[in-house]
Amino acid sequence: MVTLRQLRTLAEHSDVYRDSQRIAIIDMGSNSWRLIVAEYVPHLSFKVVDEVRESVRISEGMAELNVMRPAAMDRAARVAQIYAAFCEAVGIENVVAVGTSAIRDARNQKRFLERIQRESGIEVRVLSGEEEAYYGYLAAVNSTTFDSGFVVDLGGGSLQICRVEDRKLVRAISFPLGAVRVTEGFLHSDPATAKELQNLSSHLREQFEALDWFRQEPGMMMVGEGGTLRQIARLQQKRADYPLDILHGYVMSYSHVSTIRDELAELTVGGRKKIVGMKTDRADISLGGAAVVYEVMRASGFEEMVICGQGLREGLFYERFLATNGDSAQAGDPPVFDHVRRASVLNLCHLYRFQEKHAEHIVRLTLSMFDQIPANRHLCGADEREILWAASMLHDIGVSVDYHDHHKHGSYLVLNAGLPGYTHREIALIALLVRYHRKGKPTTDELDELLEDRDDKRLVQMCALLRLAEQLDRSRDGVVHDVRLAVNGNHARMELLVTGDEQVPLWAVEHHREIFEQAFGFELEVVPVPEGE
Amino acid sequence: MVTLRQLRTLAEHSDVYRDSQRIAIIDMGSNSWRLIVAEYVPHLSFKVVDEVRESVRISEGMAELNVMRPAAMDRAARVAQIYAAFCEAVGIENVVAVGTSAIRDARNQKRFLERIQRESGIEVRVLSGEEEAYYGYLAAVNSTTFDSGFVVDLGGGSLQICRVEDRKLVRAISFPLGAVRVTEGFLHSDPATAKELQNLSSHLREQFEALDWFRQEPGMMMVGEGGTLRQIARLQQKRADYPLDILHGYVMSYSHVSTIRDELAELTVGGRKKIVGMKTDRADISLGGAAVVYEVMRASGFEEMVICGQGLREGLFYERFLATNGDSAQAGDPPVFDHVRRASVLNLCHLYRFQEKHAEHIVRLTLSMFDQIPANRHLCGADEREILWAASMLHDIGVSVDYHDHHKHGSYLVLNAGLPGYTHREIALIALLVRYHRKGKPTTDELDELLEDRDDKRLVQMCALLRLAEQLDRSRDGVVHDVRLAVNGNHARMELLVTGDEQVPLWAVEHHREIFEQAFGFELEVVPVPEGE
Numbered sequence A, B: 001m002v003t004l005r006q007l008r009t010l011a012e013h014s015d016v017y018r019d020s021q022r023i024a025i026i027d028m029g030s031n032s033w034r035l036i037v038a039e040y041v042p043h044l045s046f047k048v049v050d051e052v053r054e055s056v057r058i059s060e061g062m063a064e065l066n067v068m069r070p071a072a073m074d075r076a077a078r079v080a081q082i083y084a085a086f087c088e089a090v091g092i093e094n095v096v097a098v099g100t101s102a103i104r105d106a107r108n109q110k111r112f113l114e115r116i117q118r119e120s121g122i123e124v125r126v127l128s129g130e131e132e133a134y135y136g137y138l139a140a141v142n143s144t145t146f147d148s149g150f151v152v153d154l155g156g157g158s159l160q161i162c163r164v165e166d167r168k169l170v171r172a173i174s175f176p177l178g179a180v181r182v183t184e185g186f187l188h189s190d191p192a193t194a195k196e197l198q199n200l201s202s203h204l205r206e207q208f209e210a211l212d213w214f215r216q217e218p219g220m221m222m223v224g225e226g227g228t229l230r231q232i233a234r235l236q237q238k239r240a241d242y243p244l245d246i247l248h249g250y251v252m253s254y255s256h257v258s259t260i261r262d263e264l265a266e267l268t269v270g271g272r273k274k275i276v277g278m279k280t281d282r283a284d285i286s287l288g289g290a291a292v293v294y295e296v297m298r299a300s301g302f303e304e305m306v307i308c309g310q311g312l313r314e315g316l317f318y319e320r321f322l323a324t325n326g327d328s329a330q331a332g333d334p335p336v337f338d339h340v341r342r343a344s345v346l347n348l349c350h351l352y353r354f355q356e357k358h359a360e361h362i363v364r365l366t367l368s369m370f371d372q373i374p375a376n377r378h379l380c381g382a383d384e385r386e387i388l389w390a391a392s393m394l395h396d397i398g399v400s401v402d403y404h405d406h407h408k409h410g411s412y413l414v415l416n417a418g419l420p421g422y423t424h425r426e427i428a429l430i431a432l433l434v435r436y437h438r439k440g441k442p443t444t445d446e447l448d449e450l451l452e453d454r455d456d457k458r459l460v461q462m463c464a465l466l467r468l469a470e471q472l473d474r475s476r477d478g479v480v481h482d483v484r485l486a487v488n489g490n491h492a493r494m495e496l497l498v499t500g501d502e503q504v505p506l507w508a509v510e511h512h513r514e515i516f517e518q519a520f521g522f523e524l525e526v527v528p529v530p531e532g533e
Helices: A004-011 A014-019 A070-090 A101-105 A109-120 A129-141 A179-186 A194-209 A227-240 A254-266 A269-273 A280-300 A312-321 A340-351 A356-372 A382-394 A406-417 A424-435 A445-450 A455-472 A503-510 A513-520 B004-011 B014-019 B070-090 B101-105 B109-120 B129-141 B179-186 B194-209 B227-240 B254-266 B269-273 B280-300 B312-321 B340-351 B356-372 B382-394 B406-417 B424-435 B445-450 B455-472 B503-510 B513-520
Strands: A021-028 A032-041 A045-055 A095-099 A124-126 A149-154 A159-165 A168-175 A221-225 A251-253 A304-307 A480-488 A491-498 A523-530 B021-028 B032-041 B045-055 B095-099 B124-126 B149-154 B159-165 B168-175 B221-225 B251-253 B304-307 B480-488 B491-498 B523-530
Touching (some): A021 A312, A032 A312, A070 A109, A070 B503, A095 A312, A101 A109, A101 A129, A109 A124, A129 A149, A129 A168, A129 A221, A149 A227, A149 A280, A159 A280, A179 A194, A194 A280, A221 A280, A227 A254, A227 A280, A227 A304, A254 A280, A340 A382, A340 A406, A356 A455, A356 A480, A382 A424, A406 A424, A406 B406, A455 A503, A491 A503, A503 B070, A513 A523, B021 B312, B032 B070, B045 B070, B045 B340, B095 B101, B095 B312, B101 B109, B109 B124, B129 B221, B129 B312, B149 B227, B149 B280, B179 B280, B194 B280, B227 B280, B227 B304, B254 B304, B269 B280, B340 B382, B340 B406, B356 B382, B356 B455, B356 B480, B382 B455, B406 B424, B513 B523
Parallel strands (some): A149 A221, A221 A304, A491 A523, B021 B095, B095 B124, B149 B221, B491 B523
Antiparallel strands (some): A021 A032, A032 A045, A159 A168, A251 A304, A480 A491, B149 B159, B159 B168, B251 B304
């Protein structure tokens, strides 16, 4: 595993940003083919810098004989040529192309691969079902706080189910039950008939009931991946007028899936295309997909599924990004972040070129104060401590947009980047802390529905600490090395351990004592103490 | 003047970003003292990276005897010390401090300056009224398309009026009629009495009527600067629920100023503090300020005033930023951008590290197509051509936030940065073009009220050109060198002059021909032509 120390050490050399590399990953799925270009500095930061998607649907008409049809092969060959030309024009030499279910199962696979190779020069690596499942697992475990449970990856051609324990993959299976496949195999009418849906359900139940290791156990979560799942989640977000524009981390309930499946079943393909949030080229397979998701949740007994916006492509990427493991890695260990949340905060920090020294000093001051607030005044616990850590690290990233209103820009960046590993409640709180780290009365605004009871008060407490810390380091020179807090009844005496001129911090804090006093109900006295005394 | 070529040549060396310099500018105004830190690469790009404001109000109680009061001097000395400590802690050696009206007029100026020097080490340059006016003029002429007319700069202590012809300053005068001064001199009651307001009006009219060169003439515009003016504009924006959060470039009418003045006159200071958008420490002087603005517009005959968000501090900054003028500069020329709009687009491009080659190639393709569209199909003219130029340059800056949804991020950046020199209508159109340069049906959304009649249709035309150009350079290698458009009735034949493999552009354009056909009513045929044929 990669340690935080490694990330840190690299970050201290700002020249490291110049050693960025690029890789193109082509995912030749049964429904769509995608090409992503990722730019990364090994172990430090990464981002997708380009993306192309084509609906190729190579699995079209394969249901019967498992033979790729000539028309589908022609479409595929053309797109392969274009992707190859694209990579060449853009100047990327490192191209990884993988084929999944449709290519894997096609009886004419060999002729197809030869044609692709001949016409585009692309060497396709055909993944086995287990390999496909493994990369889906890598994506989930590197982008969520997933510890034990199942990863369900629903593609156009196949469905992968992984069982994970202590972040390790312990079982994996692949079924030919992708959204395109089940649609072609079972749902011939438009709209589908009750009988067709009944047959599909029976078929799915038979398959899943045989999997005795696929049942919910205490402490387990279910993570869902794949374009069809993202499509269903997007429909649910639109219906609910969800306040965030992020799919990753979205929690979808069994009853939502059930409702969406029933509603799609009522409609023709044409009718489904008109639903707000529906991608036109997914409308036909959306009902089959929803049916699979519904039966997956039913069979395993999960009430909720957490959507993962990443998948196979990202799994292939992590394998390379985390390739050279650190000292702590054992041979055979999967390429997995030590700590997903930290990695995702640090990634954002580096992408926006944060001022590392100042950010870490703010972390030191906020957490020092946090830990010294007496328990009987604290509304916050360990969860909020980690939220405060993240907000302290990220509070200034908005400066990369503009100094003016950088608190607003930073909040925008956090809400749009999404911070994999944090729940949407946590992301909302981090964004609000960034938003109010300088001024303004902290309010939960339109993010309210993501929050828990009393989070408005927790927000004010965390905000008070962050704002005071920011003022103590207003000159960004770390002159206030640490603080000591002594509480006596309603009176709090805060000693600033200073290593130099205390004028700026004392002046700066003056304007912001009020929020602290209101948040904790103290009267605050601030006293500079030269360090060593 | 600095030429575009100079900006460009420098930009080609990306290492140039490393030669950035920092300067602190301290503006010791009569009401507030501000410190800004600007980071800049000479001639290339600049941004404010820190800002501190304190309400010092050194002019308090000066109205009568023109003597700074001890309490005011104590406040000033303390803030000077803190600002000096701040600059030292942050490590800025280049500190420029200027004093304006209150310090200029104080009979105890010498003692005051000595005290400031002794206690903080800061050497204050006291500006004459003409110098203060000159820097206000520099800010206006470098951040608007101002050609001829007047710059009105209303501070706490004084009011400056400049007459500008052909971007040159031809007359300047300073009056001791700042918002703090007139409030202390005339408005003693709370709320102010009709008699007090009457006396103030009479006094102002007397002063302005004597200025025979201060009258509107054809082709002139009025630009307004200063905190009090920004405050009035902000109140008007809040009242009107204005869709943009930008003050710079906002157009305020005489009747708005009149209404706001009348409404403020009805209220006590306490009542004014409760108005949405009112800064607490400006509430007391807001009525006096509004009265001055009203009389200024009345005397000169302007129906509208364009708000300039910059002022003295930026003027001092431009003097340094544009210090070494290019070959085209004449000795004695003021430090002024050749072309404000171009400078402001390029500044944004550089701040977000745009891909210069790709952006300029998109410019070439969009403008080439623009110029070849027959006049009878065109809804756009020279104005829109410049808007399209700006959008082509800026279309990808959102990638600095994230590749995913970079069209949305880019639009956010344009709307928040504001592009000095462009009107709000133009900024809205540029932001919409960036927003829709990849996909989606171009709609004017909530920016509608900033636009003119038929701008929705112009937007679609410009968007069609930008989107086609973007697809023609999808692989970013300039393979389509130029296009030739031949129109015959409803049929348009577009020849792509290609220098290499045309597969990617042909494939990419396919998905986007529809918007072009709809925008111009053509049926589009796209034909690659190897260059030279």
